[in-house]
Amino acid sequence: xxxxxxxxxxxxxxxxxxxxxxxxxxxxxxxxxxxxxxxxxxxxxxxxxxxxxxxxxxxxxxxxxxxxxxxxxxxxxxxxxxxxxxxxxxxxxxxxxxxxxxxxxxxxxxxxxxxxxxxxxxxxxxxxxxxxxxxxxxxxxxxxxxxxxxxxxxxxxxxxxxxxxxxxxxxxxxxxxxxxxxxxxxxxxxxxxxxxxxxxxxxxxxxxxxxxxxxxxxxxxxxxxxxxxxxxxxxxxxxxxxxxxxxxxxxxxxxxxxxxxxxxxxxxxxxxxxxxxxxxxxxxxxxxxxxxx
Numbered sequence: 001x002x003x004x005x006x007x008x009x010x011x012x013x014x015x016x017x018x019x020x021x022x023x024x025x026x027x028x029x030x031x032x033x034x035x036x037x038x039x040x041x042x043x044x045x046x047x048x049x050x051x052x053x054x055x056x057x058x059x060x061x062x063x064x065x066x067x068x069x070x071x072x073x074x075x076x077x078x079x080x081x082x083x084x085x086x087x088x089x090x091x092x093x094x095x096x097x098x099x100x101x102x103x104x105x106x107x108x109x110x111x112x113x114x115x116x117x118x119x120x121x122x123x124x125x126x127x128x129x130x131x132x133x134x135x136x137x138x139x140x141x142x143x144x145x146x147x148x149x150x151x152x153x154x155x156x157x158x159x160x161x162x163x164x165x166x167x168x169x170x171x172x173x174x175x176x177x178x179x180x181x182x183x184x185x186x187x188x189x190x191x192x193x194x195x196x197x198x199x200x201x202x203x204x205x206x207x208x209x210x211x212x213x214x215x216x217x218x219x220x221x222x223x224x225x226x227x228x229x230x231x232x233x234x235x236x237x238x239x240x241x242x243x244x245x246x247x248x249x250x251x252x253x254x255x256x257x258x259x260x261x262x263x264x265x266x267x268x269x270x271x272x273x274x275x276x277x278x279x280x281x282x283x284x285x286x287x288x289x290x291x292x293x
Contacts, residue, residue, distance in 0.1 A: 031109065033109060036104040037112050038104075039104050040100065041100075041132055043072060045072065045073050045160050046073075046074055047074050047075065047161070048158070049161075051158065052158065052159060054077055057077060061155075064082075064148065064151075065082065065084065067081055067082045068081065071156065080092065083236070084235075091278075093275075095128055097275055097277055100273070101273075101287060102269050105269055105289050106212065106214055106289065107136075109211075114136040114137050114185075115138070116138070118138065118140075118183045119138040119140045119141070119187065120140075120142075120186045120208055121140060121189075122143065122186065122191055122205065123144055123172065124142030124143060124167065125144060125149050125152075125153070125237070126149055126152035126156060127142055127152070128156075130165050131153075131160055134162040134165040135160070138164070141180055142165065142167050142168070143180075144167075144169065145169070145170065145171045146237055147169050150169050154167055172204075177207060177208060182208055183208055183209060184212070185211065185212050185213075186205055186208050186213045187214050188202075188205045188215045188216070189214065189216040191217075192215065192218075193218040193246060193247065194239065196244060198227065198247050198249050198253075203261045206261055209290075209293075211293070213263075213288075214287065214289060215287065215288040216285070217286070218284060218285050219248070219249060219283070219285060219286050220248040220250045221250070221283055221284060222250040223250070224252065225252040225253040226249075227249050229246075229248075230248055231243075232244065251286055258288075263290050264291040264292065265291040266289065269288065269289055
C-alpha cells in the first residue's frame with residue numbers, strides 16, 4: 001500500500017520525504033511563584049456617589065446593541081452580555097472564571113498587590129479588566145481600535161468613579177512606548193488570534209512591558225508548533241477590526257515565539273479548577289505569564 005501511494009503521488013509530481021522531528025514542546029522557562037494570594041474580582045462594581053441615577057445608567061446602556069461583558073453595580077443594577085446573534089452561547093460567569101484563573105498568579109508576582117503598578121490593557125473592549133486593575137490600586141491605560149468600545153469603557157468608568165484609569169482609541173499596530181510609555185504589567189487578553197502576525201505582535205507587546213505580560217489567547221489544538229491561518233470577517237466587536245487573514249497559534253508555537261523574541265522566563269498558567277469556560281477545559285484557549293526582562 002505504501003508503494004501504491006508513493007507511485008500515485010509521484011504521478012502528480014509529489015513525493016514523500018522523512019523530515020527531522022520537531023520537539024513537541026519546549027520546556028517552559030518557569031517563573032518561581034510562592035503561595036497564591038486570595039484575590040477575587042471586585043463585584044458588584046461600586047458606584048460613584050452623586051453619579052448617574054439608575055434610570056440614566058439604563059438609558060446609557062441601551063444606546064449600545066452589543067455588550068461583550070456583563071456588568072453588575074451596587075444596588076442591584078445589572079446588565080447582561082448582548083450579542084447580535086441571539087443564538088450565541090453566553091456564559092455569564094466567563095469573566096469571573098478567567099479572573100480567578102490568571103489574576104492570583106499575576107498578583108503573586110507583584111508581591112501580593114497591584115497598588116502603584118502601571119498597567120496597559122491592550123484591546124480593552126468595554127474596560128472590564130482595566131476597571132478591575134484600577135480598583136485594585138493600579139494606574140491603568142486601556143486602548144481599543146473601536147471608538148464605540150471606548151465609549152462603553154468611559155461609561156463604566158464614570159459610573160464607578162475611578163480616576164486612575166485612562167482610555168484611548170488606538171489601533172494595536174500603532175501602540176508604542178513613545179505614545180503610551182512603558183508599563184510594569186501588560187495585559188494581552190483575547191487579541192493575538194485576531195492578528196495577522198503573532199510573532200511581531202508578541203514582540204511589540206514585550207516592548208511595552210518593564211516586568212510582566214499576561215497572554216491569554218485561543219490556541220490551535222496541535223502538539224506541533226504550528227500557526228493555523230484563518231480568514232476572519234470583521235462582522236462585530238468580537239472579530240478583527242478589518243477583514244483578512246488571522247492566525248491561531250498552537251501552544252508549542254507560543255513557546256517558540258516567546259523564545260525568539262527574547263522573553264526572559266514564562267510559564268503556561270495551569271488550570272486549578274474545573275470551574276472554567278469550556279474552551280480552556282478543552283485545550284482551545286490558554287494563558288501564560290511572561291517575564292519581559
